[in-house]
Amino acid sequence: MRLPRFEYVRPQALEEALSVLAQSGSRAKILAGGTDLLVNMKQRTVCPEVLVSIKTLSELLMVSSDAQGFTAIGSGANLTDLAANAGIAEKFPAFIQAVRAIASKHIRNMACIGGNVCLDTRCWYYNQSKLWRDARERCHRTGGSVCHAIKGAARCHAINSSDTAPVLVALDAKISVMKKGENRLIPARQFYCDDGIRNTILEPSAIVTAIHLPDGNGAGRSAFIKLSMRRGIDFALCSIAARANINGAGVTDVRLVLGSIASMPIVLEKAAQVIMEAGLTQSAIEKAGEVARTELGIITNLFTSAGYKRQLAGVLVKQALNELKGKTAKRGGAKA
Numbered sequence: 343m344r345l346p347r348f349e350y351v352r353p354q355a356l357e358e359a360l361s362v363l364a365q366s367g368s369r370a371k372i373l374a375g376g377t378d379l380l381v382n383m384k385q386r387t388v389c390p391e392v393l394v395s396i397k398t399l400s401e402l403l404m405v406s407s408d409a410q411g412f413t414a415i416g417s418g419a420n421l422t423d424l425a426a427n428a429g430i431a432e433k434f435p436a437f438i439q440a441v442r443a444i445a446s447k448h449i450r451n452m453a454c455i456g457g458n459v460c461l462d463t464r465c466w467y468y469n470q471s472k473l474w475r476d477a478r479e480r481c482h483r484t485g486g487s488v489c490h491a492i493k494g495a496a497r498c499h500a501i502n503s504s505d506t507a508p509v510l511v512a513l514d515a516k517i518s519v520m521k522k523g524e525n526r527l528i529p530a531r532q533f534y535c536d537d538g539i540r541n542t543i544l545e546p547s548a549i550v551t552a553i554h555l556p557d558g559n560g561a562g563r564s565a566f567i568k569l570s571m572r573r574g575i576d577f578a579l580c581s582i583a584a585r586a587n588i589n590g591a592g593v594t595d596v597r598l599v600l601g602s603i604a605s606m607p608i609v610l611e612k613a614a615q616v617i618m619e620a621g622l623t624q625s626a627i628e629k630a631g632e633v634a635r636t637e638l639g640i641i642t643n644l645f646t647s648a649g650y651k652r653q654l655a656g657v658l659v660k661q662a663l664n665e666l667k668g669k670t671a672k673r674g675g676a677k678a
């Protein structure tokens with residue numbers, strides 16, 4: 343498949359990139375590693391007139407720690423480099439596990455963390471060639487008014503399959519977003535929207551410049567588990583990011599976040615509450631797994647059946663909590 347025609351712009355500085363995006367509006371798309379965007383362009387699901395390449399902007403390549411206790415990772419950071427960063431792996435093991443789980447080595451060699459954070463949602467009825475799509479009635483996402491994935495659905499339920507998105511939400515990360523004349527720091531949980539067509543709050547003229555991970559929330563008490571058909575290259579059928587703080591008061595700040603199952607990461611509030619009330623006991627872990635299944639909301643049959651996904655969610659919750667329990671026991675501070 344060939345790419346459609348487009349104008350290629352390679353700004354020399356972030357300010358220049360922001361100006362080009364401000365002038366071009368929705369005619370432009372940001373190009374990072376291109377491992378998702380270029381495939382989508384070939385399939386004609388997106389046809390931007392202008393591609394603004396940000397991959398080599400030095401302002402987006404920084405990795406640094408600040409006085410507020412955050413580690414900032416520039417959105418242009420390459421995934422293979424990140425996966426090999428021992429300092430970040432030690433502080434944020436679940437985050438680096440998620441980075442290492444993305445696609446394949448070849449794809450990670452090209453891709454950037456910003457592209458993964460801003461990954462477009464996916465649907466079996468949408469991520470196909472134009473010829474294939476044209477053979478079906480148009481759905482919400484292609485300008486029609488039906489959904490093939492959920493009959494009768496009033497909106498698009500395409501899935502956010504970014505491996506790092508649930509981890510960012512679980513770790514209370516913040517996302518730095520810039521557009522011409524404006525710079526905002528947005529909690530990851532508020533960055534994602536429950537909408538298959540517009541799954542982030544990003545405007546077309548805005549760039550994610552960095553992600554900020556809070557230093558206190560990572561080490562040793564977080565977990566990431568991804569389940570996919572094949573280990574090497576596939577998107578997740580479902581993933582989970584978990585973390586908990588273990589202190590004298592017991593288990594606090596439990597976060598359980600499912601990825602690759604809905605249009606945004608799903609935060610499991612009730613399942614987390616079970617653990618905060620009872621600790622990481624075996625019976626509480628079993629109960630949390632059961633409760634999680636009731637918190638999933640509308641689930642599609644995309645890529646695998648909805649019933650299987652509900653089962654999977656409960657199993658992953660229990661696996662992640664057992665992993666946290668194991669790590670806690672090793673640190674000698676378990677309330678179990």
Ligand SMILES: Cc1cc2nc3c(=O)[nH]c(=O)nc-3n(C[C@H](O)[C@H](O)[C@H](O)COP(=O)(O)OP(=O)(O)OC[C@H]3O[C@@H](n4cnc5c(N)ncnc54)[C@H](O)[C@@H]3O)c2cc1C
Nearest residue numbers: 372374375376377378379445454456457458460504505550
């Ligand atoms: C075969 C295959 C398997 C894959 N498997 C996985 C997988 O297992 N897990 C997974 O998470 N992904 C997977 N992907 C998707 C993709 O490769 C990765 O998510 C990758 O990290 C995307 O990064 P990129 O730099 O290539 O993004 P690009 O393709 O360049 O961009 C992706 C999107 O983000 C936008 N964007 C990029 N950077 C920014 C920024 N700084 N600010 C605002 N918007 C931005 C782009 O405009 C575009 O809409 C797979 C892709 C393929 C082809």
Ligand code: SF4
Nearest residue numbers: 465481489490498499
């Ligand atoms: S979820 Fe429904 S509306 Fe969205 S792309 Fe798929 S078929 Fe179309």
